[in-house]
Amino acid sequence: MTQDPNQAQRRHWLGVLAQAAPAELEAHLSRHALPALQWLRRPETGLMMVRGRAGGTGGQFNLGEVSVTRCAVQDDDGRLGVGYVRGRVARHAELVALFDLLLQDDRRRADLLPTVIAPLAERQRAARDVASAQAAATRVNFFTLARGD
Amino acid sequence: MYVAVKGGETAILNASALLAQARRGDPAVAEIDTAQIAGQLRLGVARVMAEGSLYDEELAALALKQAAGDQVEAIFLLRAYRTTLPRFGYTVPLDTARMAVRRRISATFKELPGGQVLGPTYDYTQRLLDFSLLAEGGAPDAVPGVEPLPDTLPRGTDLLGEEGLIEPELPLPGDPAPTDLSREPLGFPADRATRLQNLARGDEGFLLAMGYSTQRGYSHTHPFAGEIRMGEVALEVVPEELGFAIGIGGITVTECQMVNQFAGSASTPPQFTRGYGLAFGEAERKTMAMALVDRALRCAELGEDAASPAQQAEFVLSHSDNVEAGGFVQHLKLPHYVDFQSELELVRRMRAEAAQPQAAEEQTA
Numbered sequence: 001m002t003q004d005p006n007q008a009q010r011r012h013w014l015g016v017l018a019q020a021a022p023a024e025l026e027a028h029l030s031r032h033a034l035p036a037l038q039w040l041r042r043p044e045t046g047l048m049m050v051r052g053r054a055g056g057t058g059g060q061f062n063l064g065e066v067s068v069t070r071c072a073v074q075d076d077d078g079r080l081g082v083g084y085v086r087g088r089v090a091r092h093a094e095l096v097a098l099f100d101l102l103l104q105d106d107r108r109r110a111d112l113l114p115t116v117i118a119p120l121a122e123r124q125r126a127a128r129d130v131a132s133a134q135a136a137a138t139r140v141n142f143f144t145l146a147r148g149d
Numbered sequence: 150m151y152v153a154v155k156g157g158e159t160a161i162l163n164a165s166a167l168l169a170q171a172r173r174g175d176p177a178v179a180e181i182d183t184a185q186i187a188g189q190l191r192l193g194v195a196r197v198m199a200e201g202s203l204y205d206e207e208l209a210a211l212a213l214k215q216a217a218g219d220q221v222e223a224i225f226l227l228r229a230y231r232t233t234l235p236r237f238g239y240t241v242p243l244d245t246a247r248m249a250v251r252r253r254i255s256a257t258f259k260e261l262p263g264g265q266v267l268g269p270t271y272d273y274t275q276r277l278l279d280f281s282l283l284a285e286g287g288a289p290d291a292v293p294g295v296e297p298l299p300d301t302l303p304r305g306t307d308l309l310g311e312e313g314l315i316e317p318e319l320p321l322p323g324d325p326a327p328t329d330l331s332r333e334p335l336g337f338p339a340d341r342a343t344r345l346q347n348l349a350r351g352d353e354g355f356l357l358a359m360g361y362s363t364q365r366g367y368s369h370t371h372p373f374a375g376e377i378r379m380g381e382v383a384l385e386v387v388p389e390e391l392g393f394a395i396g397i398g399g400i401t402v403t404e405c406q407m408v409n410q411f412a413g414s415a416s417t418p419p420q421f422t423r424g425y426g427l428a429f430g431e432a433e434r435k436t437m438a439m440a441l442v443d444r445a446l447r448c449a450e451l452g453e454d455a456a457s458p459a460q461q462a463e464f465v466l467s468h469s470d471n472v473e474a475g476g477f478v479q480h481l482k483l484p485h486y487v488d489f490q491s492e493l494e495l496v497r498r499m500r501a502e503a504a505q506p507q508a509a510e511e512q513t514a
Binding site: 007010011014015018019044045046047048049050051052053054055056057058059060061062063064065066067068070072080082084085086087088128129130131132133134135136137138139140 | 198199202203204205207208231234235236237238239240241242243245246249250251252264265266267268291292293294295296297298304306318319320321324325326327328329330331341342343345346349350380383384386388390391393394395396397398399400402404406423425427428429
């Protein structure tokens with residue numbers, strides 16, 4: 001079996017891939033030759049129960065469910081690519097799993113991190129910043145008025 | 150009691166076709182699509198997701214389209230659909246402190262660290278009908294951005310916590326998994342986790358009325374909106390293949406931290422207490438009402454008399470679900486012919502019996 005590369009790094013790329021648009025990933029994937037592989041788990045859609053905490057920090061409670069699609073793919077070297085995405089787009093989960101598989105190959109990872117993951121992460125950050133900057137434009141300073149006699 | 154009936158197949162098929170025709174409306178007017186519903190009726194979609202207890206904008210939009218805008222029917226459709234999908238497990242509890250905030254206000258702290266962020270709100274608008282929306286106006290001008298907000302904004306209630314002025318909100322010993330009402334029936338006494346799940350998917354109108362009743366004097370909890378925040382939170386799950394948490398995308402939620410007065414007890418000095426509201430999507434009214442009811446339902450734990458409807462867990466939790474309530478109320482329109490026939494005979498017999506002594510009296514007179 002293969003060694004997991006740095007767990008934090010894998011967490012990072014899986015998170016970025018899950019938030020990317022499937023079309024973006026499709027475009028990137030078309031530039032890479034896939035190794036021989038087999039699907040251990042074809043994409044399947046199901047539910048996960050979202051948990052919250054009372055008061056934000058207290059005891060756990062179940063808030064409600066979310067649709068999730070997942071799949072798993074393996075190459076001949078035994079590397080396991082997993083795809084977990086919110087929603088019901090089967091191809092999105094497949095694309096995440098395929099990139100997760102490729103990214104575990106040391107040689108490919110050196111290429112994919114700067115050419116795929118970093119630009120996607122940057123774009124996601126920028127989109128988040130735009131929304132945050134617009135929200136910040138609605139920041140107010142309320143002041144209470146002293147009651148006149 | 151409902152007794153099965155047969156017949157009416159053609160009538161039922163035609164009624165179904167007529168429903169489809171009524172749903173479509175005037176064919177000369179463009180058909181609405183689910184992307185339009187999800188994008189332009191987002192608050193309606195949010196309510197369907199929250200009370201349907203399933204976060205999926207496209208499915209909620211589809212349910213609203215199919216239900217011709219009837220939210221309770223759309224909620225029913227979503228709840229029914231979820232039963233067809235397998236359950237993969239549970240997410241890591243949401244960390245709302247790390248929310249990508251789009252709105253965040255406090256009615257108690259003027260100088261809230263990080264500031265008050267109004268976001269896309271109706272508050273401070275005149276709430277007059279905007280006739281310009283009758284015409285297709287194109288896209289409104291984009292709001293120019295300023296310096297983005299920090300990634301983490303402290304909770305307003307933390308300010309009170311630092312001084313010990315509010316009860317701490319800590320995980321339970323061992324941080325146990327909560328009971329799940331989608332798996333187990335509601336039982337009493339119901340712990341807070343059970344109550345919060347019930348309220349999170351409870352009918353907004355019902356919770357609003359219950360919360361309002363506490364403000365009008367049916368249980369005094371002296372609420373203040375300590376903080377309300379809305380934005381995107383990351384969803385993390387621990388896949389069985391990996392054994393560590395990964396992000397799978399984000400969802401929009403609204404959170405309300407209500408701060409309430411508490412006089413203290415023999416063992417606890419006077420301090421503020423909490424009511425909590427959390428719901429899928431932009432759902433400010435819902436989470437505020439939820440937080441009021443959550444606080445009212447904590448009466449036993451805080452040594453208060455459960456004298457008012459909003460404090461009675463059996464009453465509140467058993468009647469908050471509009472899928473259950475709608476089903477039971479509306480089943481009355483199904484054929485009850487046999488049932489009613491027996492009632493009819495009973496009333497006739499009672500009337501006959503009541504009339505007999507009178508007739509006998511008239512004879513003797």
